[in-house]
Amino acid sequence: MSHQSDLIATDIDAYLQQHENKELLRFLTCGSVDDGKSTLIGMLLYESKMIYEDQLAAVQAASATHGTTGGGFDPALLTDGLKAEREQGITIDVAYRYFSTAKRKFIIADCPGHEQYTRNMATGASTCDLAIILVDARHGVMTQTRRHSFIVSLLGIKHVLIAVNKMDLVDYSEERFEEIKRDYREFATRLEMPDQHFVPISALKGENLIAHSEKMPWYEGSTLMHHLENVHIASDRNLIDFRLPVQYVNRPNLDFRGFCGTIASGKVRKGDEVLALPSKRRSKVKSIVTFDGELDEAFAPLAVTLTLEDEIDVSRGDMLVRPDNLPSVADKFEATVVWMSDDPLTPGKEYLIKHASKVAPGRISTLRYRIDVNTLHRADTPTLALNEIGRCHIKLNQPIAFDGYRSNRSTGAFILIDRVTNVTVGAGMILDRASVDASDHWDDEAADSLQERESNVTAQQREARYGQKPATVLLTGLTAAGKTPIANAVERKLFDRGRAVAVLDGQSLRRGVSRDLGFSIDDRSENVRRAAEVAKLFNDAGVIVIAAFTAPFEAVRQRAADVVGRERFIVAHVSAPADWCRAHDTEGAYAKADAGEIASLPGVNAEYEPPAEPDLVLPTHELSFDECANRVVKMLEERGLLG
Known part of the structure; x- marks a missing residue:
């Protein structure tokens, strides 16, 4: 040894x-x-x-x-x-x-x-x-x-x-x-x-x-x-998303101007086109200089100096990326923060946020909740004390380029610094989403003026006709975890018992209602919103809905529960680990994500947040799909939904 x-x-x-x-x-x-x-x-x-x-x-x-x-x-x-x-x-x-x-x-x-x-x-x-x-x-x-x-x-x-x-x-x-x-x-x-x-x-x-x-x-x-x-x-190293936070502009003479930094992720070659953020100026890599000489190719985590073919404005704190593979650029984001100071976190107070090579003033605009690290439960709180962890909304005085922490630890992490004492008071991990409240329709006010249709058939009459109470069971988990096979098995079992049941499948929805959506963070959120609205209509008609969606973000699942109605929204976590899902992926999604063909596959190059408190856990790596379906049916029986 x-x-x-x-x-x-x-x-x-x-x-x-x-x-x-x-x-x-x-x-x-x-x-x-x-x-x-x-x-x-x-x-x-x-x-x-x-x-x-x-x-x-x-x-x-x-x-x-x-x-x-x-x-x-x-x-x-x-x-x-x-x-x-x-x-x-x-x-x-x-x-x-x-x-x-x-x-x-x-x-x-x-x-x-x-x-x-x-x-x-x-x-x-x-x-x-x-x-x-x-x-x-x-x-x-x-x-x-x-x-x-x-x-x-x-x-x-x-x-x-x-x-x-x-x-x-x-x-x-x-x-x-x-x-x-x-x-x-x-x-x-x-x-x-x-x-x-x-x-x-x-x-x-x-x-x-x-x-x-x-x-x-x-x-x-x-x-x-x-x-x-x-x-x-x-394979843990991210070699797909090229990110070079510029730490220093090296200008020893009139003939040399290089941008120094440690490659946070990805790789770069001579001749590659790069884009500088936030200016969005483009150029091509002229040379890759290191202490040991020039290289034809460099990758994370090498420290390099890049020279460019064009004289574009790039300063310390800027980031060089590929034009076709961009990080998020915004002055606000959501993050999980570990508080490290004896003085409690104060929402609204200005701190210095150091992210990669950039330092920007900012504040915690909203402290959404504190996470009890012993039970994983969430609690409302006005502040965070020493060693506590919370989910925060952070607002900066200027935009920065960042990725979600799950997909890129180097460009998804930051620290908070007290402006008076210059002491590090917190560390944060940026959540892998642009912002759930940006460019979505969850809170569209345009629909508030519309009248909801009143039915001549009451909910009680539907329950008496079908012998059941309506509910929506959301099966959430990684791609290829077994959500759709379980949903189909539950549908078959309930239908054979004379129940009114329907399956909402993520891919099926994308072939019709969500045909216009892609797989970005906002599009995934919108897809779940549409599914929740459809599920609500089914539930209002007395039908039990089994919904199979990746639905990777807890905040989006909570909003879906509000749409459907929390009293009839059930979350089942299909908990197979990523390695098992890879082995059972018949459509090649994981291979495409590894090759960079899919830009945001949860569990590979995008975040998946397991439900904090699921109503049911279905370990498909340990149980068959049929056994998991039986557990779903049993839960519906125990809750008195099947009459």
């Missing part, structure tokens, strides 16, 4: 070249207090031989006074360096450690588990590719486990390794491991975690860390280190 190589003694230049070309994996450890995060990291450092002898001797000496292993070697002290951390036996600040193996280089962020250090945990997770969430086998899934899982999901970390630690304290019980696995999966269905793996370990004793444990022969999966070395992260 060690990074050591015979080349160190024979050819140091070849060794350094080999080491430089290794892929880098950034990961964090998180979870509840005392779940063993620091111990796990300490053992990984120890096993990879990345500890100097004097450092090891100091830790062994400190183990006698500050250790939690009864005087034995305590690997947690390798990361818990602060005096307060050693005295309390907890992690307070984010500790970064580095090690490597023959296959990869690693940067570890050891994050604190206490609720009061939520901001520290969010900081450590912001640049990570993978998260190790530790669970104490004795205690199972706890509140802090849920809290950190939510933050990991919020920050867009796709790869999650759930390490069930301290298996030695539960006699290496397979039953206990499977119980924790079920509990976590049931909770995580409400989160965006497309890649989950579970490993039973004992960090202190090194079981299932490097080699398979002889004490857990029932576990046949990969070890923790094998997973870290082999998890595929190359």
